[in-house]
Amino acid sequence: MSELGTSVRVAKRYNKKTGLEKSGKEVFDLAKAGDETAKAEVNKMYWALAKGIYNLQYSFDPEKIVIGGAVSNNPDLIPNIEKNIEKIRKQVKIASLKPDVVSCKYTDQANLRGAVVDFEQTYG
8 A cells, every 4th residue: 555555655656757746735736626647646546545444444344444644634535535445345245344434633643643642651
């Protein structure tokens, strides 16, 4: 998933194909504005995340899959992952699991907050 399922990789693939230097957020904005190359790369990310999440659900049966990081600020993230999970569920006839996918409460602040808690617990 790390090669396909991150906004950093979306930007790298887009930049390689177009010769431009865009950030992940800029590529998402371009996709929303109709740029076909950007849309293809963003959709590749959604598909990769959906496959990974579906496989995690099928293999380990977690109660919930929580996504954090800056990309979790994108209001289109969860609906597009869910849309792609539905495509998978239609293809996989032997088991039709439906993962519960949500954005984490602290979105792009989650790692920093976790580091602070860890520091405080370790060093008082």
